Amino acid sequence: MKKHWHDYLWILSLTYLLLGFFNILFAWLGLLCFFIPLLFAGIGGNKGYCNRYCGRGQLFGLLGGRFGLSRKKDVPGWMKSKGFRYGFLIFFFIMFFQMLWNTYLVFAGAKSLGQAVTLLWTFKLPWHWAYHGTLFHAGVAQFAFGFYSVMLTSTVLGFFTMLLFKPRSWCVYCPMGTMTQLICKLKNKEVQ
């Protein structure tokens, strides 16, 4: 099938992850993966981002498909249940707000900058090599560490479910995917 420029956006996703190893401030770019899908859903009432421009989905599709790193088995039933998908979305949001709160504390001077990336909301990985001081407030860096943690965690989770199940299993419970579908449903008044 004919390839389009947007079939190569997985390169951007990969670059994003790599840049975070060198300078954590690049993590801010990840906000694009939050705002673009929301704009598609909120304004267009569609999932144009998922359907076309999501580099992360493409990356899993490529690694699991072309590179054969996936067992290509069906995801378990509970994983595609509404309960799990919405539950995971809520959990993701809570952790996201906790990260924002943490950033706020650093901005307010109540906490010092933690130069670590938290994987799976639990494991603190030292990451000081990617921080070289900044012209900006330490809070700017704190947000970068927090946001990169979110991105890395979701990549790791997605990677494992790619190995175990179908290449793009992450798309089944991806919070952005669930949220944009929900927005589209509400917008199109299709919620039963």
Place this chain on the structure above:
Amino acid sequence: METTARKKRKAFVEEHTCVACGCCVKVCPMKAIQIWKGTVAKVDQTTCVGCGKCARECPASVIEIREVTV
């Protein structure tokens, strides 16, 4: 009249569990699938040839290929 009836394979989406990711759309050689308003995948039964590519690709495994009489 019934002698012209034939069985054909077509894709069916289990709509309430479709996550509207669009993976199926990308692989369909007939361009027979669309994501309807960002909510669910819809198969155009007239163009679908039942090849099953979408069903293999679907991460949620919610597409079934069924035989229908046309």
